[in-house]
Amino acid sequence: MAPPRVLCLVLAGGQGSRLGPLTTGRAKPSLPVGGHYRLIDVSLSNTAHSGLTDVWVLQQYEPHALNEHMAGGRPWDLDRTRGGFRALPPFEGDGRDGFATGNADALARNWGVIEAFDPDVLLVSSADHLFKLDYRPVLDAHLGSGADATLVTTLLPRSSDPSRYLVVDADGDRVRSMAYKPDKPAGRRVGTEVFAYRPDALRHHLSELQHEGGDLGDYGERLLPRFLDAGLVTAVAHDGHWRDLGTPEAYLDGQLDLLGPRPPLRLDDREWPILTSMPVRAPAVVHRSAELDEAWLSPGADVAGTVVHSIIGPGVTVERGAVVRHSVIMEDATVRAGATVSRSVLAESVVVGKGADLGAPNAVHPVLVGTRRRIAAGTRVPAGAHLEPSRPRHLLRQAR
Known part of the structure; x- marks a missing residue:
């Protein structure tokens, strides 16, 4: 049959x-x-x-x-x-x-x-x-x-x-x-x-x-x-x-x-891996000044600051003295020295200026920042804030 x-x-x-x-x-x-x-x-x-x-x-x-x-x-x-x-x-x-x-x-x-x-x-x-x-x-x-x-x-x-x-x-x-x-x-x-x-x-x-x-x-x-x-x-x-x-x-x-140590689902399960189109990037770079705890670093990431319980996307830069906690940072975003990002989601190519402070570690509602948005140095962004993208249709890669 x-x-x-x-x-x-x-x-x-x-x-x-x-x-x-x-x-x-x-x-x-x-x-x-x-x-x-x-x-x-x-x-x-x-x-x-x-x-x-x-x-x-x-x-x-x-x-x-x-x-x-x-x-x-x-x-x-x-x-x-x-x-x-x-x-x-x-x-x-x-x-x-x-x-x-x-x-x-x-x-x-x-x-x-x-x-x-x-x-x-x-x-x-x-x-x-x-x-x-x-x-x-x-x-x-x-x-x-x-x-x-x-x-x-x-x-x-x-x-x-x-x-x-x-x-x-x-x-x-x-x-x-x-x-x-x-x-x-x-x-x-x-x-x-x-x-x-x-x-x-x-x-x-x-x-x-x-x-x-x-x-x-x-x-x-x-x-x-x-x-x-x-x-x-x-x-x-x-x-x-x-x-x-x-x-x-x-x-x-x-x-x-x-x-966590016992995640509810593994993306790289050998029996049932999540398949994707992998970015063409070099391995992540971790500098001597970096401090990492429960962090995922994607290819091309460059981390010199502190990353705690967070996911760092491809090509993301976390400068020395920056702190990222309980957050998801998407591709090619940059967190400048002295900035703090807590319970936030940053879309592609966002730049967080020096000394800026986003979200709060125990906040219920996360900060959401749209693609290519630039947050000025020293800016305070409260928990739950939504910042619209600067150029939303610049997500497409240039033709190769």
């Missing part, structure tokens, strides 16, 4: 507006994670290690930096003569303006090319989360159950807020009810934004909803409730680490959690 024909769609068109200046001028999936990785690497690595060979990335908001990084799917061995990687940008035609209003609407707008592929299973994931998942057991469970749709779920920690997610109530593997971003969540089991769909059922429900009129919006607003009302929806529990990085606090803390 021939294996099922699987098409994987990675939804990577979101702006990530909750991350403020970090996503001005670029799509959220292009954000760095763990130094030299990118958020899109997580989803594409999961597909590659799961043996999926037809992977399409749906784009919309500011896709240029994302496309440059993905390099036609090459880092994940998806660049092939037949099948493989495809980027799906917005388009006009057939009475549409090209821009989707949510992920369910994005599926409807691209249904023509999806249907032409004629998959047995449509696997849909987002590029907003930090997790590792083998999709093969999910696909087996979906096909074996005969379900119209299968959701991958996870149990959130008690400290998390389920009201930001699709809250799922299941009896065994059968979904009994769901609530999308409820004001008063009835539980902590939520959808991970990984779905397996039976294509003919998906086509039917999308067509019906379009015929009824109104905005399709996101999957939890109209599409999944329609699936639940009309047929069998099942759930597969993901028991491993899963972290949404969509808020400033989650984006910072979700990365700093990886620094």
Whole structure:
């Protein structure tokens, strides 16, 4: 028997507006994670290690930096003569303006090319989360159950807020009810934004909803409730680490959690490494004056100051006498002598002037600084401040 024909769609068109200046001028999936990785690497690595060979990335908001990084799917061995990687940008035609209003609407707008592929299973994931998942057991469970749709779920920690997610109530593997971003969540089991769909059922429900009129919006607003009302929806529990990085606090803390002696997830796991397009940089330089504790240094970094519980991106300079604590510093940023950076996220090519003071070590809300922003010497930036980028569209590298 021939294996099922699987098409994987990675939804990577979101702006990530909750991350403020970090996503001005670029799509959220292009954000760095763990130094030299990118958020899109997580989803594409999961597909590659799961043996999926037809992977399409749906784009919309500011896709240029994302496309440059993905390099036609090459880092994940998806660049092939037949099948493989495809980027799906917005388009006009057939009475549409090209821009989707949510992920369910994005599926409807691209249904023509999806249907032409004629998959047995449509696997849909987002590029907003930090997790590792083998999709093969999910696909087996979906096909074996005969379900119209299968959701991958996870149990959130008690400290998390389920009201930001699709809250799922299941009896065994059968979904009994769901609530999308409820004001008063009835539980902590939520959808991970990984779905397996039976294509003919998906086509039917999308067509019906379009015929009824109104905005399709996101999957939890109209599409999944329609699936639940009309047929069998099942759930597969993901028991491993899963972290949404969509808020400033989650984006910072979700990365700093990886620094401990027993991290919840290893990016360099030999059995399931996160694959990426590595920067071409020399090894990091650590000067005699440097003091390091729980620090990740990316290639090309030059550190002469103090770095504590922080992630230093490629080409970052931390001068002698500077202090970086509980922070993420992106590519080619500079922290001048005498400056202090605490619980902050600095985007690419930011310059922190001598003696400047950003954030606070115990602050709840981090400082976010957009790309190429220059912070004058001696400036005090309070915790939770958002500083917009100076030149947000200078993220693209010069053609080589």
